Amino acid sequence: SATVFTIANQKGGVGKTTTAINVSFALAEKKVRTLLIDLDPQANATSGLGLEKTEGGSLYGPLCGEGTALEKVQPVGAQNGLFMITSEVDMAAIEIELVQQENYLGQLREVLAPVRESGEFDAIILDCPPALGMLSMNSLAAADYLLIALQCEYLAMEGLGQILKVLEKLRSAGVNGKLQLGGILMTMFDPRNNLSHQVVGEVRNHFDDMVFRSMIPRSIRLSEAPSFGQSIFEYDSTSKGANAYRYLAEELIERFSLG
Amino acid sequence: SATVFTIANQKGGVGKTTTAINVSFALAEKKVRTLLIDLDPQANATSGLGLEKTEGGSLYGPLCGEGTALEKVQPVGAQNGLFMITSEVDMAAIEIELVQQENYLGQLREVLAPVRESGEFDAIILDCPPALGMLSMNSLAAADYLLIALQCEYLAMEGLGQILKVLEKLRSAGVNGKLQLGGILMTMFDPRNNLSHQVVGEVRNHFDDMVFRSMIPRSIRLSEAPSFGQSIFEYDSTSKGANAYRYLAEELIERFSLG
Numbered sequence: 001s002a003t004v005f006t007i008a009n010q011k012g013g014v015g016k017t018t019t020a021i022n023v024s025f026a027l028a029e030k031k032v033r034t035l036l037i038d039l040d041p042q043a044n045a046t047s048g049l050g051l052e053k054t055e056g057g058s059l060y061g062p063l064c065g066e067g068t069a070l071e072k073v074q075p076v077g078a079q080n081g082l083f084m085i086t087s088e089v090d091m092a093a094i095e096i097e098l099v100q101q102e103n104y105l106g107q108l109r110e111v112l113a114p115v116r117e118s119g120e121f122d123a124i125i126l127d128c129p130p131a132l133g134m135l136s137m138n139s140l141a142a143a144d145y146l147l148i149a150l151q152c153e154y155l156a157m158e159g160l161g162q163i164l165k166v167l168e169k170l171r172s173a174g175v176n177g178k179l180q181l182g183g184i185l186m187t188m189f190d191p192r193n194n195l196s197h198q199v200v201g202e203v204r205n206h207f208d209d210m211v212f213r214s215m216i217p218r219s220i221r222l223s224e225a226p227s228f229g230q231s232i233f234e235y236d237s238t239s240k241g242a243n244a245y246r247y248l249a250e251e252l253i254e255r256f257s258l259g
Numbered sequence: 260s261a262t263v264f265t266i267a268n269q270k271g272g273v274g275k276t277t278t279a280i281n282v283s284f285a286l287a288e289k290k291v292r293t294l295l296i297d298l299d300p301q302a303n304a305t306s307g308l309g310l311e312k313t314e315g316g317s318l319y320g321p322l323c324g325e326g327t328a329l330e331k332v333q334p335v336g337a338q339n340g341l342f343m344i345t346s347e348v349d350m351a352a353i354e355i356e357l358v359q360q361e362n363y364l365g366q367l368r369e370v371l372a373p374v375r376e377s378g379e380f381d382a383i384i385l386d387c388p389p390a391l392g393m394l395s396m397n398s399l400a401a402a403d404y405l406l407i408a409l410q411c412e413y414l415a416m417e418g419l420g421q422i423l424k425v426l427e428k429l430r431s432a433g434v435n436g437k438l439q440l441g442g443i444l445m446t447m448f449d450p451r452n453n454l455s456h457q458v459v460g461e462v463r464n465h466f467d468d469m470v471f472r473s474m475i476p477r478s479i480r481l482s483e484a485p486s487f488g489q490s491i492f493e494y495d496s497t498s499k500g501a502n503a504y505r506y507l508a509e510e511l512i513e514r515f516s517l518g
């Protein structure tokens with residue numbers, strides 16, 4: 001059965017989508033069969049990989065009981081072994097739909113169960129919107145591991161406690177007893193900036209080896225790639241950003257025995 | 260009666276809070292009596308100005324019908340004429356509370372009416388979370404003008420159409436017939452980065468003079484200030500970031516006859 005990772009953080013603009021796109025691509029490059037699911041109504045992971053935000057292509061239907069997740073899976077042409085379920089604007093309405101359902105925290109878990117057990121994927125990566133609303137909560141209830149993308153900025157550290165509290169609550173309430181913190185990824189690290197070093201120092205002091213060794217540098221090439229609908233590997237395969245995400249993929253493979 | 264501005268954008272990390280804090284401070288510096296309201300459960304505007312996230316200090320109670328907004332107003336010691344209503348983690352629960360109320364889009368408007376008409380403020384600035392959920396929708400229903408903070412990055416442009424559609428819907432549905440786009444503020448502009456210039460060019464082509472002349476430069480000083488609980492004016496008053504926000508305050512005063 002596939003290992004499910006959710007990349008969540010209610011703080012906005014911390015590199016969740018950039019990480020979801022590029023770590024999925026890097027895992028597939030290393031022969032880990034990977035499914036990336038875009039749960040954000042903004043659909044940045046969808047357009048960032050050059051796919052269309054097709055109406056009816058997202059998990060909106062399956063989460064309302066219409067259709068299955070497996071039928072929404074499409075290959076990402078640019079990389080063998082990489083598949084995707086895209087998002088669409090309608091996903092924004094799911095927050096209201098889910099609240100009214102019986103088992104409102106477990107809908108995504110139920111919808112993904114056949115996909116996990118299909119044997120087609122080794123890893124499933126969930127990209128979340130910047131909130132702890134129904135979509136993010138559902139993703140935490142469906143995941144084995146939470147990966148926190150943490151920008152090397154002061155304001156980003158403030159929210160860390162909150163998402164860890166939510167993780168603890170979901171675990172202790174029995175919503176998802178298996179859920180664990182998979183690790184904290186430091187993003188947009190700028191070696192010329194004191195604040196960056198201070199934030200990394202503080203986070204490593206607190207969380208020790210829960211912090212991935214790989215740090216993602218602030219790099220203009222990473223922010224340019226999505227405008228071409230490409231991962232960093234297609235856009236600039238030898239850049240610092242590409243190597244950092246390859247290194248992260250290796251850490252995930254090792255830490256969680258993927259593939 | 261005070262003019263109400265909401266700083267909203269579902270895209271995360273685009274500089275909403277940094278703008279809310281610093282434009283409020285700059286307006287007060289220019290003798291515009293200003294009230295800043297933190298509607299984000301992350302409470303970054305609260306901690307960014309060095310205030311406590313006091314339990315019961317937010318609009319959570321008033322939005323549930325307990326207490327009034329006026330009693331939550333507190334002065335920001337560092338600047339005469341600047342006041343604030345802080346946020347707290349409980350604000351996250353308001354999304355669920357509001358959906359169950361009768362007039363769920365109009366709650367904030369109702370709660371703020373006595374504050375607007377109190378004669379104590381010339382401008383009210385609302386800082387929103389990165390989502391188009393109940394809090395942001397309520398803020399759009401309560402506002403006279405929407406100010407969109409737009410990061411000079413490709414992914415940030417993607418969501419622009421969505422929030423403008425929401426504005427149109429709220430106006431045409433009669434939820435808030437007065438609501439207008441006040442302007443688009445380009446943030447984190449980096450003159451050394453081609454992408455920054457391209458994004459600004461595209462946005463100005465499309466939106467012409469709806470784009471403020473003032474652009475906020477990417478500046479490390481702006482990201483350091485909140486770690487000291489200070490606005491840029493207390494932290495580094497002669498910096499590029501401080502001057503850009505002063506210039507923006509002047510544009511707002513001129514465009515909307517504030518003060």
Ligand SMILES: Nc1ncnc2c1ncn2[C@@H]1O[C@H](COP(=O)(O)OP(=O)(O)OP(=O)(O)O)[C@@H](O)[C@H]1O
Binds near residue numbers: 012014016241269412
């Ligand atoms: N390492 C990096 N270096 C430079 N820019 C980056 C880096 N990672 C991401 N970016 C850029 O920063 C912005 C925010 O990143 P991204 O959209 O991935 O964050 P997010 O957490 O998914 O945002 P949201 O909260 O809106 O979902 C984007 O414009 C992206 O291109």
Ligand SMILES: Nc1ncnc2c1ncn2[C@@H]1O[C@H](COP(=O)(O)OP(=O)(O)OP(=O)(O)O)[C@@H](O)[C@H]1O
Binds near residue numbers: 387
């Ligand atoms: N002009 C700037 N130059 C450099 N850094 C900036 C600038 N404006 C904001 N920042 C930093 O970028 C990060 C995102 O900014 P901010 O938190 O204000 O955005 P936001 O839109 O309010 O985020 P959220 O969507 O989470 O509410 C913060 O760490 C902030 O300190």
Ligand SMILES: [Mg+2]
Binds near residue numbers: 016018044129
């Ligand atoms: Mg994202």
Ligand SMILES: [Mg+2]
Binds near residue numbers: 275
């Ligand atoms: Mg903010």
